[in-house]
Amino acid sequence: MSKRWTLGALAVLLLACSGFAAAQAGTVSVTVQVRDAAGQPLAHAVVQLDSPAAANASRAGSPRRIVQRQRRFEPDQSVVTVGTAISFPNQDTVRHHVYSFSPAKRFELQLYTGTPATPVVFDRPGVVVLGCNIHDEMLAWVHVVRTPHFGQTGPDGQIVLNGVPLGVYEIGVWHRRLPEGVVVPRPSLRVLASTPTQVVTLNTLSAP
Template sequence: MRARSVLLAVLVAAPCAAPAATIEGRIMLYSDGKPLRAEEAAEAVVYFRPSAPGPVSAAAKPYTMTTQRKQFVPRILPVTVGSTVEFPNQDPILHNAFSTSKDNAFDIGLYGQGEGKAQKFDHAGYVRVYCNVHHSMVGHILVLDTPHFAHPDAQGAFKLTGLPAGKGDLVVWFDRATPWHQEATPGQGGPVEVRLDLAQKKIPPHMNKFGKPYGRTPDGGY
């Protein structure tokens, strides 16, 4: 009995493990003042950068950005810095993924249907990906220096879990809107409501990888 009493006293006195801190909320997209369908917000990226960031590890396995039906899939891809992205081709035609983005420029070269090639991204930043064959193909890679990121669900809701204590920067990124920023402390405050107004073009004006206009034919002859 005495042993049980001592054990009970120790358990009562021991502090309870603090639950993992979270930030949750909902994203709403608008265009020309009108709300868009909730599922369109699922492509957005939500990430949290602590004020005192820790080390970030590259992903153990490569991420994938597939070329499929003359589109990059997924269209918006968040990765951790130092990670590798593979560019498999599921189309029976040639593609050529490339980017002129600062610090993360690359050129995969022409590649046909199959596994494709891979590219490692060593610098944090935004990488806009084009196809040198098809002007309308645009992809977006966010190379993040934080492991705390997620996509919203089909209702536009998001939840970041396992966040470190303390303040940081909460960011919501979508290619057609100005990035949304807010200082946040995980575990404090209620759900965050984010409104993004889409004012940018889905296919921005751009040149090919040689800095010249694309050919007259929309498929570049392939």
């Protein structure tokens, strides 16, 4: 038996053992693929696994920043857990008036430069749309979740959620190109030691 084959076999064995150990410990990885109605992968889709146990395990995240630079919000899309505080530094030379009228978080930071003294705490789950009352072209989204099992899809439309305890969840998926007012079904998922890739299709609007 060659040394190369031995090392390769050992690597496969270690990988298999690590997956088995995670399953034995009660956690696994869950892969979700998000596509549009034409079957194309959707990047930047927010995916979350919700359950009563997940809600109880959710904690506020580390403080975050959404910077205003060149009359844009950076980043223009964030996902945070309930209770996370976000500051809004204005690095432009013009003043901004940041606000949201979304039910999940209504607030206003009236005309200012620099960094407001008090960050905004996002204390309810839901989608929060941010705008600037002076520059209408400025838009951003904060998706607030009450679960530790969440993420955003990559260019291939996939997200791998690691460390998910075995159990029953609802899969929540959101994309900012969804038509306003559309309610996306939340399929039930039983997470087992071996859980196949979950495929979710969204009827999104065309990219601008």
